[in-house]
Amino acid sequence: MPRRFCARDADGRLGVKDAPAALLATARKRTRGFPRALEALVAILAADRNTTLPELLADAKRMPENVVEELVGEAFSRLDAQAQQVMQALAIYALPVAPVAVDYLLAPFEPAIDSAPVLSRLVNMSFVRRDAGHYYLHQVDRDYALHRVALGEPSNRGAEPLSFTQHALRKRGADYFQQIRTPRETWRTLTDLAPQLAEFELRYQAGDYDTAAQVLIEIDFEYLIRWGHVHLALEMHDRLQGHLTDLWTDGASKGNLGICYSALGETRRAIEFMSGRWRSTRRSATGRAKAPTCATSAIATPTWRHGSRPPDIANRRSRSRTRSALPRRVTKGASAWPVCTCTPVSWTPHARLRRPQAPTNTHPQRPMWR
Numbered sequence: 267m268p269r270r271f272c273a274r275d276a277d278g279r280l281g282v283k284d285a286p287a288a289l290l291a292t293a294r295k296r297t298r299g300f301p302r303a304l305e306a307l308v309a310i311l312a313a314d315r316n317t318t319l320p321e322l323l324a325d326a327k328r329m330p331e332n333v334v335e336e337l338v339g340e341a342f343s344r345l346d347a348q349a350q351q352v353m354q355a356l357a358i359y360a361l362p363v364a365p366v367a368v369d370y371l372l373a374p375f376e377p378a379i380d381s382a383p384v385l386s387r388l389v390n391m392s393f394v395r396r397d398a399g400h401y402y403l404h405q406v407d408r409d410y411a412l413h414r415v416a417l418g419e420p421s422n423r424g425a426e427p428l429s430f431t432q433h434a435l436r437k438r439g440a441d442y443f444q445q446i447r448t449p450r451e452t453w454r455t456l457t458d459l460a461p462q463l464a465e466f467e468l469r470y471q472a473g474d475y476d477t478a479a480q481v482l483i484e485i486d487f488e489y490l491i492r493w494g495h496v497h498l499a500l501e502m503h504d505r506l507q508g509h510l511t512d513l514w515t516d517g518a519s520k521g522n523l524g525i526c527y528s529a530l531g532e533t534r535r536a537i538e539f540m541s542g543r544w545r546s547t548r549r550s551a552t553g554r555a556k557a558p559t560c561a562t563s564a565i566a567t568p569t570w571r572h573g574s575r576p577p578d579i580a581n582r583r584s585r586s587r588t589r590s591a592l593p594r595r596v597t598k599g600a601s602a603w604p605v606c607t608c609t610p611v612s613w614t615p616h617a618r619l620r621r622p623q624a625p626t627n628t629h630p631q632r633p634m635w636r
């Protein structure tokens with residue numbers, strides 16, 4: 267018999283600590299030895315003091331194959347309404363959160379709620395886990411608690427009064443993470459961006475894809491990609507493809523996804539998404555498409571002027587590619603360098619500049635390009 271099964275009843279009030287060995291063996295047989303199923307047995311006994319372990323095991327004879335889910339559901343159904351809502355709030359967040367996060371999520375439904383004592387009680391009853399002052403659910407408990415919340419419609423996100431649906435609760439949970447962001451000048455590690463990453467996940471799950479993309483665009487190039495989390499940025503942008511309705515946001519997401527593929531050496535995929543970026547921004551009816559500000563703005567079509575100097579490109583490979591794309595035969599003393607008049611950025615990976623066109627011969631005494 268697993269030791270932690272008996273350890274859940276340290277004071278012996280649940281009848282598990284001093285139970286006969288034969289009864290404990292029956293409990294192991296009924297639960298098929300699954301640790302979470304054994305914990306659920308203890309949770310049922312803690313939630314309903316009128317039930318004894320022999321009575322519970324007698325009912326367990328009819329347990330189906332999914333014994334873990336069945337026992338978790340039985341334990342959940344014996345909780346009071348407030349404890350169920352607290353567990354559902356944890357299921358919405360899907361990551362360890364402090365009690366204040368649960369209070370914020372449930373405030374429209376329970377204005378005076380104080381979830382801290384409820385969470386402590388749920389920990390003692392084996393429903394909730396605690397780690398460094400943050401609370402979370404076992405995946406089986408989370409799936410069951412979330413299943414008990416209606417999905418709702420995307421229109422529920424901004425409806426008043428707030429409805430107790432997954433869409434509405436996830437939108438409010440995302441608003442919580444938006445409020446606890448730290449100042450930009452303090453961002454040094456991925457941990458500092460945890461609120462933005464959690465907000466992205468909740469907005470994505472709520473179907474608010476455009477807002478989720480804007481949260482990601484704010485941190486992907488300057489922070490995630492620069493810090494080396496290219497695969498994380500790529501995976502998040504890739505999930506958004508095909509869901510975005512705002513053309514500028516779609517173009518910016520495609521462009522930064524192209525940068526991720528370029529950084530990983532997948533040139534063909536990079537070109538594919540860079541091209542998709544400009545197809546989206548050119549169709550955009552907003553002025554932002556004329557002056558993009560995302561990381562790929564420096565890959566815009568450049569304006570070439572005869573005799574001008576190129577932008578300062580830090581990447582040597584990009585510089586050599588730029589030189590190789592220029593015509594070799596020029597007039598002596600006239601510079602062959604073009605200039606790009608697009609919005610500059612601090613770093614442009616693998617800039618691919620277009621071959622310059624012959625300039626207008628405004629000075630007959632100066633030979634044109636040959």
